[in-house]
Amino acid sequence: MLDYPLREGKALRPALCIATCRALGGQLESVTRSAAVLELYHNAFLIHDDVEDGSEKRRDRPTLHRQQGKAVAINVGDAMLALALEPLLDNMRLVGIGPALRVLQLVSRMARESAEGQALELGWIQDGVWQLRDRDYLKMVYQKTAWYTFVAPMAVGALVAGVRTEDTHRLWRLATLLGIAFQIQDDILNIEGDEANYGKEILGDLWEGKHTLILLHALRHATAAERAHAEAVLRKPRPPERPAVGDAELPTDELVAQLLQAGEISKSAAARLRWHLAGSAANASATGGFKTELDIGFLKDLVSRAGSIEYARAVARRHASKARASLARALPWKRPSQHYDFIGHLIDYILDRDR
Ligand code: FPP
Ligand code: MG
Numbered sequence: 560m561l562d563y564p565l566r567e568g569k570a571l572r573p574a575l576c577i578a579t580c581r582a583l584g585g586q587l588e589s590v591t592r593s594a595a596v597l598e599l600y601h602n603a604f605l606i607h608d609d610v611e612d613g614s615e616k617r618r619d620r621p622t623l624h625r626q627q628g629k630a631v632a633i634n635v636g637d638a639m640l641a642l643a644l645e646p647l648l649d650n651m652r653l654v655g656i657g658p659a660l661r662v663l664q665l666v667s668r669m670a671r672e673s674a675e676g677q678a679l680e681l682g683w684i685q686d687g688v689w690q691l692r693d694r695d696y697l698k699m700v701y702q703k704t705a706w707y708t709f710v711a712p713m714a715v716g717a718l719v720a721g722v723r724t725e726d727t728h729r730l731w732r733l734a735t736l737l738g739i740a741f742q743i744q745d746d747i748l749n750i751e752g753d754e755a756n757y758g759k760e761i762l763g764d765l766w767e768g769k770h771t772l773i774l775l776h777a778l779r780h781a782t783a784a785e786r787a788h789a790e791a792v793l794r795k796p797r798p799p800e801r802p803a804v805g806d807a808e809l810p811t812d813e814l815v816a817q818l819l820q821a822g823e824i825s826k827s828a829a830a831r832l833r834w835h836l837a838g839s840a841a842n843a844s845a846t847g848g849f850k851t852e853l854d855i856g857f858l859k860d861l862v863s864r865a866g867s868i869e870y871a872r873a874v875a876r877r878h879a880s881k882a883r884a885s886l887a888r889a890l891p892w893k894r895p896s897q898h899y900d901f902i903g904h905l906i907d908y909i910l911d912r913d914r
Contacts, residue, residue, distance in 0.1 A: 560635055560642075562626075563602045566618035567758075569914070572597040572712045575905065579716030582898035583890060589654050590719045592646035593662050597712055600666070603639035604673060604707065606632050611681060612767045613797060616760045654719055661718045669711040676703025683770050687794045689778060693874075696772050697739060704745075705738020717890055729889045736882035741909045743875035746771040747868055748913065750859070756913040765858045766797045766850060772874060773867040774858070780865035789861060798849040811836050879910055 573594035580590040608614070609622040610629050616622060624632035647666065650659035679699045683691070713734045714727050748757050749764045750773065764771055778786055812833070819829045862868065883906050892899045 560638055562623055562635075563605060563618065564598070566620060568602075568618055570598060571905075572601055572708060575709065575902070576712040576716040578898040578901045578905075579713045579890075580720045581716075582892050582896050582902060583717060583720035583722060584893045585716070585720030590716060592649050592653065593715045593719060594712075596643045596646050596666065597707070597715065599639050599643045600670070600673075600707065603636040603643075606636035606639070608677070610636075611677070612763075612769075614760065614763060614767065616763070617758070619758045658718055658721070661724055662715050664724075665711055665714055665718065669707050672702045672706035676700070676706070679703070680770060684768050687790065689770075689775075689790050689793065691770060691775055693772060693775065696770060696775055699770070700739055700742045701735055704742040705735050708741060709734035709738040722890060727890075729885065733882050733885050733889045736878045736885070737906065737909060740875045740878040740882065743772055743871050743878070744910055744912065746773050747871055747875070750862065751868060752913060758914050762855055762859065765855050768793045768797075771871075773862055773871045776867040776870045777858075777862040777865040780867070781861055785861060789858060792850060792854040792858060795848065795850045795854070798851075875910060879906055882906055 576594040576597055577587065577590050581587065605617060606623050609617055610624045610632055614622050615625060620626075622632075623635060627635075643666075647659070647663050650662055653659075654662075676699050680703060682688070683699075710731055713730055717727055717730060718724065746764060746769075749759070749769075749771075750762065752761060754761045760766070763769075764774070778789060781789060815824075815829050815832050815836075818824045819826065824832070883903075886903060886906070
């Protein structure tokens with residue numbers, strides 16, 4: 560359970576939750592449990608998301624399921640969600656029953672929104688849906704990212720500081736704008752970021768067939784033939800995970816022979832493996848096979864020719880500017896305050912960040 564939390568992450572959600580609470584005059588001790596809960600949820604979401612997306616890399620290292628297998632990874636995520644309940648109960652003692660229940664209500668909505676946003680995206684991938692407008696993407700991102708990254712952290716910070724739920728509607732708009740700008744920047748980094756800083760697999764979104772604003776724009780600007788080819792590519796699964804020790808370069812027969820010779824598998828296991836692998840190769844070629852480097856190059860070129868990154872960058876900037884303009888009036892901030900300034904700087908960071 561300590562694996563992802565101990566990898567170098569941004570700790571954006573707890574930082575934002577604490578800064579919001581403090582900038583409204585709340586106490587640090589009153590908000591730390593709630594902030595920790597948000598980080599626990601985040602790590603659990605990432606573990607499950609990595610399994611669901613078949614991702615290879617997280618925070619500069621192989622994803623947990625690549626290291627430990629899917630069963631262990633899913634259980635670690637579940638355990639984190641279970642652990643998040645107790646600090647929420649501690650809130651009763653720390654901030655009183657009323658605010659503690661309001662925080663619980665928000666966390667419960669956050670979990671629902673995140674799962675619904677994820678369901679939307681997984682459904683599009685599963686059903687090969689690509690006829691989507693920007694507003695479909697924005698709704699999905701509002702639920703999948705904005706809710707748990709900005710709406711919940713800021714709203715929880717505000718509730719703990721004593722703001723009433725009915726006085727947080729301006730904050731919700733601000734947090735939604737920030738969440739959308741944040742996700743679009745993430746999509747941009749996935750294509751043109753520097754792998755050493757980004758911490759995730761560059762071009763992973765194309766391999767995973769993610770429905771980003773960038774790709775939707777590129778598809779809209781493609782010719783009918785290009786679009787048909789792109790959709791066929793996107794429907795193909797990514798190739799199975801590459802084994803860590805260079806086995807990928809070996810022909811299957813040779814790998815099985817080596818494993819047999821080294822006593823790592825029995826004769827009957829070798830026979831069963833050969834039979835199974837021959838079957839999956841036939842199956843893969845019948846369905847058009849897996850995505851290839853050439854396919855990803857084609858998608859990348861489509862994106863570049865359509866100017867889709869520039870388009871996405873402009874949309875992200877527009878959202879961030881609106882957020883910047885609405886910050887001062889979003890909540891009854893106590894100023895001057897380093898915590899308020901932190902939130903202001905965060906708006907620039909969302910677009911300037913390289914990881
Ligand atoms: C990452 O998006 C998406 C999330 C972190 C949200 C995941 C949500 C769930 C797994 C739902 C879980 C719900 C409950 C209640 C347990 P991404 O794949 O675009 O980002 P990435 O590039 O960082 O992987
Ligand atoms: Mg993912």
